[in-house]
Amino acid sequence: MTNANSRYWLCQVAGWGVVALAILYFAHAYKSPLSTNVILGRVLVVFVTGILITHTLRSFLKWRGWMFQSIEKVVPKLLAAVIVTSVLFSLIVLVAFELLGLQGPQGTKVTFLFKLLGSVFDNTLLIFPWVVFYYFYHFIEKNRKQEMDTLQLEALIKELELKTIKAHINPHFIFNSLNSIRALIDENPSRARTAITELSNILRSSMQVDKAETVTFEKELNIVKDYLALENMRFEDRLKVEYEIDEDTLDQQVPPMMLQTLVENAIKHGISKHIRGGTIKIISDFKNHYHELAVQNTGNLNGGLNAEGFGLSSTQNRLGLLYGDKASFEIKQVAPSIVEARVLIPVQMN
């Protein structure tokens, strides 16, 4: 606010300063018969009165809230205000000239009314641009503020969307794992102990993702390995897992829990629906200038892609939010009974 206020005063002083200089220039150029003292006195009066009268006008505009009214409504009122202000301006200036003895030599020959009319005409030419400038400035300022608000709102929405996407970890998985672990406590205590560590890792990382937009692929892969180890405990020989990882991709940054979502999806559609289960294969590689991440699962796409819900559309959204249109995501049948979900992320150099 103080910033805007000082800018206002700067404009006032500069604007009226220009007017004062113009008067001085014309007086000099047209060899005014007035003495230098009179001219300087007049300029000073115009300068001070100008600032005071337009400041009063501004307070009036603010007080009546004319800044926020529609143009059709406010224009006639403004024209009236410009004329009233000009008349007042002229009156004050002329009276001040009289009182301070600044009238010119012809002052006695011309009637006061005539002088007033001339002066009002002159001053209208000053006040009118002032009002136009004032409105124009506010118009631009308002637009810019609106744009900023929209941008801020969009950023907020993006952030919220990311948060809800991240918070997604299937409760079904958590409780099924806990149930399996309970059964393992008697059957295979050491496997039960590692299973608890694996589950803890997954839960911890799903809570920590809020802190980072991206994580290293290595970290994400470890979570996925823990996740698949747990699923393996549940599905036993129905689930087979293969990895095809280029070690150089381990340092790449990836959105947290994204590969995890894809793997979860692959299990849901590729393994858990089939009585005999199937294979999950995870591929990480460089393709041109992209980091390619793919999850393959046994199964067939039955055209029911949109029905598959949250996991896939959220992956698409997250990539869009983080990389714009530089990243891509697709899911397709790559061979008879192999479905592949593939993400391409632009490679970051560091």
Added chain:
Amino acid sequence: MRAIIIDDERLARAELRKLLQDFPEVEVIDEAANAEEGITKIEAQNPDLIFLDIQMPGRTGFDMLSSLEKSPNVIFTTAYDEYALKAFEVNALDYLLKPVEPKRLADAIQKLHFIETKEPIIGNGENINKSLLTENDQVFVKDGERCWFVKLSDIRLFESVGNYAKVFFGNNKPLILKSLNALEERLDEKMFFRANRKHIVNLRMIEKIEPYFNGGLLLELKGGEKIEVSRRQTVKFKEMMSL
């Protein structure tokens, strides 16, 4: 009570079996890992009770139940309380959330005892599938998102709608994929009467009987439905009622 555990995860079955060791009244006679296996084993062994996981590969637990002629007592087991279970709020037998709390399991079994002593299940013998359904038998009805276990004695009316039959009970009338003729064969005629081409009524649910055109009858059921008895069936109806 002879029970079968149906769950696709071996460890989940093992865990439940272990928990059930504390209940000598429940004897686990078999296990099944999916819906198909479940149907075969239920039809072959006719258990009193099944523990049924809802999410299974192939067909879900619900799908399995709807394809059974009649449903044994069911306790659902699921890892997460999903919308599907809300459908049962009205007449759920019971469901357990995995990992199962022993106390909840005890309650569920207790509830079954109560049902058993009140209405003992008859006809535990072999070959039960071929015999008629009795009034205490229940059927599993699934209509879109909603599911019901319905006792035959609670059903007022079956109405034929194309290949489907509309089942009237309480305030509900869901559709099941069964023809009226197929139903008639399986129903006890002392209890259910074919009033006309389109309707089978529960004789115990008749509120009023009035004479109708052409020597027919008009039956008013407890739910307010009015069913016409064809002339041919009226003769039969009068014979049965005069006994």
